[in-house]
Amino acid sequence: MADRDPALAEAPAPGGYVGRAVRTLEGRAPIVGAARYSNDFRFPGQLHAAIVRSPHARARILKVDLSGARKVAGVVLAMDGREVATHLGPIPHYIDPATFGGKSAEVRTMAVDHVWCHGQPVAVVVAEDRRTARWAAAKVQVAYEVEPAVLSVEDAIAPDAPRVVPGWDDNVIMAVPFRNGDPDAAFARADHVVATTVRIHRFSTQPIETRCYNAVWEEETESLTLYGTAQNPHPLRHVLSKVLGMPEGRIRVHAPAIGGAFGMKMHGHPEESLVCLLAKLLRRPVKWVETREECLLIGAREQVHHLELAFSRQGDLLALRDRFFANTGAPSACPGWGMAFLTGLTMPGPYRVRDIDVTMTALVTNKPSWNAARGYGKEATALALELALDEAARQLGFDPAELRLRNFIPADAFPYASPTGLQYDSGDYAGAVRKAMEAIGWDGWRARQAEGPKDGRYLGLGIAYELTPEGGALPGTMVAGYDSSTVRVAPDGSVRVLTGVTTPGTGNPTGIAQIVADELGCPIEWISVVQGDTTTCPYGFGNYSGRSTIVGGGSAALAARAVREQMLKVAAAMLGVGVQALRLSNGVFDSGDGRTLSFAEVAYAAYTRAYDVASCITPPLEAQATFRPPSIRHSPDADGRINPYPSYSNAAYAAVVEVDSETGQVKLLGLAAAHDCGRVINPLLVEGQACGAIAFGVGGALMEEIRFDDAGHQLTRSFMDYVMPRAEDMPGVTMVHHDSPNPDTYMGLKGAGEAGVGGSAAAVVNAVNDALKPFGVAIHDLPLTPARVWAAIHGSGAAGGAA
Template sequence: MADRDPGMSAAPATGGYVGRAVRTLEGRAPIAGAARYSSDFSFPGQLHAAIVRSPHARARILKVDLSGARKVAGVVLAMDGREVAAHLGPIPHYIDPATFGGKSAEVRTMAVDHVWCYGQPVAVVVAADRRTARWAASRVQVAYEVEPAVLTVEDAIAPDAPKVVPGFDDNVIMAVPFRNGDPDAAFARADHVVTTTVRIHRFSTQPIETRCYNAVWEEETESLTLYGTAQNPHPLRHVLAKVLGMPEGRIRVHAPAIGGAFGMKMHGHPEESLVCLLAKLLRRPVKWVESREECLLIGAREQVHHLELALSKEGDLLALRDRFFANTGAPSACPGWGMAFLTGLTMPGPYRVRDIDVTMTALVTNKPSWNAARGYGKEATALALELALDEAARRLGFDPAELRIRNFVPADAFPYASPTGLQYDSGDYAGAVRKAMAAIGWDEWRARQAEGPREGRYLGLGIAYELTPEGGALPGTMVAGYDSSTVRVAPDGSVRVLTGVTTPGTGNPTGIAQIVADELGCPIEWISVVQGDTTTCPYGFGNYSGRSTIVGGGSAALAARAVRAQMEAVAAAMLGVGVQALRLSDGVFDGGDGRSLAFADVAWAAYTRAYDVASCITPPLEAQATFRPPNIRHSPDAEGRINPYPSYSNAAYATVVEVDSATGQVKLLAFAAAHDCGRVINPLLVEGQACGAIAFGLGGALMEEIRFDAGGHQLTRSFMDYVMPRAEDMPGVTLVHHDSPNPDTYMGLKGAGEAGVGGSAAAVVNAVNDALRPFGVAIHDLPLSPARVWAAIHGRSGAAGGAA
């Protein structure tokens, strides 16, 4: 464990911006139509690539005939997977399963000889414009010999299942037990055992901006610049260097404005290195813009949980058993599969039960691959636990809220060592549940529900909890727990912050600017934050796991403190007073004796009077700092367990739904959340994160689903089929904060970006099942589409009638 810096949790020397709903230029650019996203960049000689993809889930490639494409006017290059493989090495895994005892498949940029999923790249065509490239791609003829596909968990674990990865002895990439205490004994002495099977479907983040990569080759320096939708520019540069066989120093990755990411723009995608190769071969810029149909190939979240809860007759949760399977699709270098690992590691969430027997089995199938999706598996932990707890409450006659409160880790037990080895920093889970229930008006809704259905519409109330470890660090991977920032004050007093964290459009640069403004004691308008460029920013790991303000803000604060100390030394010398006498606020150094100095005058002196008043410092006014949260622990304990997270955000979600028994339609009437993300830097931005995650949960619970036919062909291919919440679907959200500061981070921050997908989805499912009580059914198969709800009400298949 790294040393804890006692000053880290202290408030900045000057207050004013942190905690306020500040707006900056960063938030203004898109409103003016001035933000530049990756696909907005074009360069002289720009070419465009289009990709030919497999229409089969599993097949042998007999022949790829590119001649039709090559005849199209405007086409400059057409290549198949075998030709591309001659130039490009395998793509390094973002998180290699082998690092954690799993199996590592070799992932190539394009299929060679064998196709392992629908949509896998088979050939690529480059042309003068995008339409010509796409037209020419349609002229590529590929002969396949179709083989039976492995699509479901049941397919994948069948003893005679075909192997998705040639050479593997089964379809398991990783199986991990999470076991603690004596669960068998606890089950033996339990008064009740409640079993629940929860089926979480495949759904996806679908940012409105699809992915785009534009590679520019510089012949003069034999170097490459990739402009693209990259959450993690420096780690992507490392991957490109490996795949292309180039030194990292000759590659620049630049991520301009990003139109939403949610994990999907973490790397490992084949198109990243492919456009780089094409630009290098053609000596011209090559751009690829993902279509929505291509974007919908990227999956996530599909899991089946077989849960057993052991309970005493008073309602104490004595033990938890969960056998769960994740259908992670075809192997990929992207970090998606790791979600399944986190689902297991986060068990048993906010509950204090010590005797657990959880096994995670991550499977490969012939569906398209996963990538990381907001929640990163922790949403599945919440869904599984919260649906199973409600099932127990329903069957045994407990109040759902009281059952939870009875079993939470108590507020005085922190820091708390979980049975899987995590170290929860702080929280008050019972308090948050009570706040959420008060915020929604729980008792009033219960009274209305007791009045009975109106015109066939049934009210239901649902509550759920989510514990969301954020800011993660996995040993031996580019999932790092720390990050770095540089703060520079120019001779005119303007401030530039360069940071290794990136923004997918969440507003973290505004939060970082607020922190630096308070630490430097200057107006926020003087600060600009630069991110997403490997050439200008310090080495950093980008955006994931709700980390950006914890480590980006924390490191910027440390750098700003160092620069402030330089400026204070100069100002004190200029005024001839001691540093302790100085007061700095709003860009003015007050000497305490009636004299003062402007921030810009001090900056000018620091640069121009290096042999005089600035001889006490080393110019320039610049410092780089790293914040490494001290409570991450990678040295295994006696049981071999590590704590990969510094921060444990958590929240209670409460909702009221109305189910129309005639149509199966679910309407959300009210929603409240009590949210603990530690210290709030900007309430507007935190509310935006929380409400956005709730919309993800609502969409996942009720409407969003990526479907396939029996042969493995993807049926969900546009927003006609992939239905996401619109304004009319979202109820107003009452968000209340229930913050407990993290003792190990800057000002007590916890992550605010990931939390909420699973907790809100579980609250919606629990509310629907509450509404369905009069029919004696409950549904644990997601999503709760109108057809599935209608079928449950009317006794058709699709419902798990209480037990499973």
């Protein structure tokens, strides 16, 4: 175990801003329409780019004829992929599979002579306005020789399957075994083995703000600025420097307000470097705004799990086997494929089983590429495990809650070394399940269910658990576990926090400001938080993996503490007392003998009396600090395993549904969650995040799906086809907290941004399957659309009898 960082124990006493439901400082601007999103950046002389995309899933490009587009008045440039490739190098992978022993495809900004998915960029047109650019793009003629596409994982693993990446010997990016103990022996001695196949479909995250990039060429300094939707400005700058062949010092990335990201605005997208190239070539600002149809091309999550669970007669889970396959679409430089790795690494979730035999196989296919999506593979672990456990409970006649309670890691076993090498920090899984069941009124619903169906409507109850490692760090990649902040106090006492973490709109600047206000002992209104700019902020890794408050807040606290020390020294000198005699709270230094100084007086003195009372410090009032969670371990253990996470959020979910046996419609009657994200900085922010993730889960379980035809054309092109939950689809969500502080982070924080998608989805699916119990059927193919539920009921042969 890593040594505890002594600084972690020194957090201010409770009673300040931390823990309170402070309204977001940055929330006013979007509400009054004053927030400045990427598309609100307009530059004189700005040009607009439109991208021509492949209508085919797999094809050879025979000829690209740009002449029609070039003839349109207002068009200034038209290029095909071959020409773009003469200017731009391959895009570096966010997480290169080769770093972990997998295969690394060369990913170009645009297709050069071969197309590997529907929607892949083939040509680009730049014009004086967006309309002209789109109009002219429609005039680009591309001759394709269409080839048979590889669409499913079954297609992809067939020995004679066409190769998605020309030159690869198969379609496997990476296959990883996660094996511990002696699973074969455990299966041999088991009383029961339950086999289940779980199919998780392709669903997405759809931020209301689609992606947008504005590239501006500064002739004076021969440098580029990208104003755009970027979760990770500094790492993106590094990528742009590699692709464009320019030093990082000549590139600035500025990420303004973001209207939702959920992983989709992590980088590796071809348009990032393409728009920069266009601005550089044309010496004029260039804008590209993603359409909703383009945004829907970014996939995630599609996996097939073949699970086997071995049980003793008493219901102890003795061993787990899972062969799972991820359909990650065409190769991409974005970090999407890594989701599959995390699905395996997070097995067996909150359960104490030690004998496991899990194999992850991440495959490329001719569907459009994945990018990271909230949950980052951990939602798939929860879905696979929780659906399989309920199937086991049904087959073996156990109560689903009892089966879980029997098999959880006990609360006194933390820190806990998981069979895949993770080190879980803390938790009380059984306690959380009991709280969630109580919150939803479990026993009352069970009693109503026992009264039998009414008018063909069947009640169902489901529970599920999700363990969500957050704050991840992968060695050799830009997925870093640490981050940095600078805290500055101005001569008037106002406080500026510059931090390397960014916000996708979650409110983390307010959480960081609460932490800094308590550390500095000043009102929160004096604090402003600056994020998302490579020129002004310390080098940082931005937003992903539920990290922003853990490492952004932790580093800001350490920096604020250093500034506080400086101010205390100055105040002590001004009052002629020892530092120990001073108390600082609510912006006032109090000597205890009736004399006080204001925060502003001390700040002004620190700047203006450097040869007098401030000679004891080094001006300005500014400090930078880094928080590096100590429990992340990248040196492999004897089995070659690492612990890439400092924080293991977890939550229990309970759902109640009513299934209309005649139509297959599922109505959600109740949802509850008991959530453990460690110490809660701001319950408003945590509950907002959790409710959002739960709605994601509901959408994924019941309705959201990206569909294709048999040739690999994507059919889902707008919100008319990709239907997310509306208010009428969501019941009230009862949130209760069940916090166990994390000993390895500042203030005991765990991530709170990612958890909930898989747990809530699994609870809903388990509730539907509970409702379907009288029909003797269960569905493990998602989503549970009314048609699918209806088909299960009416294919069961029990529809007449049970209804």
